[in-house]
Amino acid sequence: MEEIEVPSHFLCPISLQLMRDPVTVSSGITYDRESIERWLFSCKSNTCPVTKQSLSDSTDLIPNHALRRLIQAWCTLNVSHGIERIPTPKQPLDRTQITKLLDQAKKSPQKHPQCLQKLRSIAYLSQRNRKCLEDAGAVEFLASIINKNEASTVEADEALCLLYLLEISEASRKKLASNNIEFVESLMNVLNCGNYQSRAYSVMLMKSILEVANPSQLTGVRAELFNGVVHVLNDKISHQATKAALKLLGEVCPWGRNRIKAVEAGAVSALVELLLETVERRYSELILVVLDQLCRCAEGRAELLKHGAGLAVVSKKILRVSHVGTDRAVRILSGISRFSGSPRVVQEMLQVGVVSKLCLVLQVETSGKTKERTNEMLKLHSRVWKNSACIPPHLLSSYPN
Known part of the structure; x- marks a missing residue:
């Protein structure tokens, strides 16, 4: 088959692949939407890859319809060479759509399951969608579902899964830690009473929240948290949950009387048992770091x-x-x-x-x-x-x- 030369301006500057949905950023450079969104959201960069110019709004991606039509026309002309015509892309998700969906669910609790299902499908599509969900207030909505005692276990579990999937920003995590004590309490309840899956999500969320908490919040951590974390370690729910539990202990143990609370919850015995079984370097390091913290008090050394x-x-x-x-x-x-x-x-x-x-x-x-x-x-x-x-x-x- 004859080799077809693709016009350079049809290629994305990041991936050098044919652009399917060209968009222009505030620096004036055009990229393929999927590639630039991966750069902005997954790589957490707010600069233009070509010019290195800071982008004023990473979500302001303007569709380049003229270029897209040229690419589609070129594909049609070269269909005999095995080039497939690129379909016209769907309109990207708009924040107002999510706001409307959340408002409807807030007014009618019976719509929560349907809303959660839609939010999950939206979140799975792209990192941009997850950022859009956070900006539209989905974090507060999901936290409110977890907080409500009357919420069904299925709804609470779905909300926990979604909240973890969103990979919420540091600002949102700080807000949850500072202004939503009820949410932190709810996570502790899940840690102690939830099923395996919900406990795994809970410990990973708790770890990410406490990473950005202020010292007064870390000093005041309740004993129930340590009981739940030790149960996660003992039950060996998953590698991810175990690693999160170890990092969480490493984060909170240096503060106040947290070492003693962790020891009283049985953390030393759980860590020794893990250390006996693990051969992975990173796990061993994390366990030894936490054990070192706990052995700085007499109670920890005795255990x-x-x-x-x-x-x-x-x-x-x-x-x-x-x-x-x-x-x-x-x-x-x-x-x-x-x-x-x-x-x-x-x-x-x-x-x-x-x-x-x-x-x-x-x-x-x-x-x-x-x-x-x-x-x-x-x-x-x-x-x-x-x-x-x-x-x-x-x-x-x-x-x-």
Whole structure:
């Protein structure tokens, strides 16, 4: 087949593919709608890819009808070469359409299921549609459905799914965290009482909201949140939900008495069990980061020591995960040896291989602070550890004097 040369002005500057729905941005450059929307919304950029000029309104995409007709005419002329004619694109979603749909649903609660179904189909089409839904007030509408006790489980679950799907902006998340305490309470109720799917969406939404919350809100987190998060960890609902739960704990534990609340909810035992099972680097790092936070209080250290595999699994992760993982594991063990180093604990650290692992740390390349903590531990308990038969002879040479 004869090769057809496509006119350069028919191609999208981003993808170099034939434009199907050409639109012009405020910088004057024309792009294919799908490509420029992916650039603006998925890549979260507000500049023109060609001119690098800041775009005043990322949603103001003006259809270039003249160019579209030229492309369609060119396709028709070259149909014998296997070129398909590009259909006339549908009119993009307008904010007023969504506003009208939401207003109707607000006035007639019986229309909620139908409205939620339409919102879902709209949201799945494109990132632009999801942004348009947020701008039209869909976030507040969905939050109100979740807040209402009389809402059916099906409706609340659908609203949760949609709210997560929207990938709402930081501004909307801050608004929910600051002005909608009822919504945060509702998420906590779902975390503790919902089905697997709704709990997964709830923990992921809660994580994204607390990431932008102010310190006073983080300090005042209720114990129910930690109970729900620990249940998510124990039930292993999904990788996504587990990762969100770990990040959420990492976000809130440094504030106020949250460490103790998390420990009382059973977080330490849940984290040790996860650490025993996981081989994935990122999961191990997240777990060790949270364990390090919890072991900075006496209650957390006591719970780690209470678990039969606590010391052993933390020690096992040293030099097997990453520099971050090694650093956090050494910090956990350092806190144990300094503040909870009873004769029984010191002996257990020797028996489960902690001391051998610490000697090995001194032989390999690790951060200065990690080696410093390791040295301090080995010197602190040298009377018990240094001459023990539990330490392999080739590692004894590393033992600090």
